[in-house]
Amino acid sequence: MHTIERQAEQLAAAGIPETPATDLSWVVADARRFELPEHYALLVPGGAAHRPGKRWPVQNFAELASWLNTSGYTPVLLGGKSETSTLQTIAKAVPAALNLRGMTSLSDIVALARGAAIAIGNDTGPMHVAAASNCPTVVLFSDDSDPVLTAPRGGNVEIIQMNSLADLGVDKVVAAARRTLETNLGPHFRE
16 A cells, blocks of 8 residues: 555544645745756656665666757756765766756755656655656656555656666666657657
């Protein structure tokens, strides 16, 4: 049982019979200061330092960023101080990428997700925020966590799970991103 349903069941037992869906419409942030291009994609290559098995290899993210850029979507890189090296590696491989390391709050991530064509990343907090903001998302899971129990929830979430993310090919993530973009943008999908 997903943690959301488990918690709803506990609240019902405590006398709160209905649990509303996540609603982030109240979150206000102005993402204009980031000077974003019209078409961009969020990339979240980080995650908890103590859970390295939940991270897709940085070189794979760099290849994905290159594909996005070639397809007309500026990669926007999200992460904190601990992702400095990872984000710099991707930005070096794709100079058109916008590296927002350490510049975003949770409210900023909501605002960025609202305008993004897609968000792609590891199973980590910002991906849950992006999904809850109804940004089309592709989330990468290893066997270090179970998406049945903890997958991000939102209007359009695709989960890719492999025992080891080191075994997940870029082609499989690109195919998922292409499907997601085609589903959400239809004839506006740029490639």
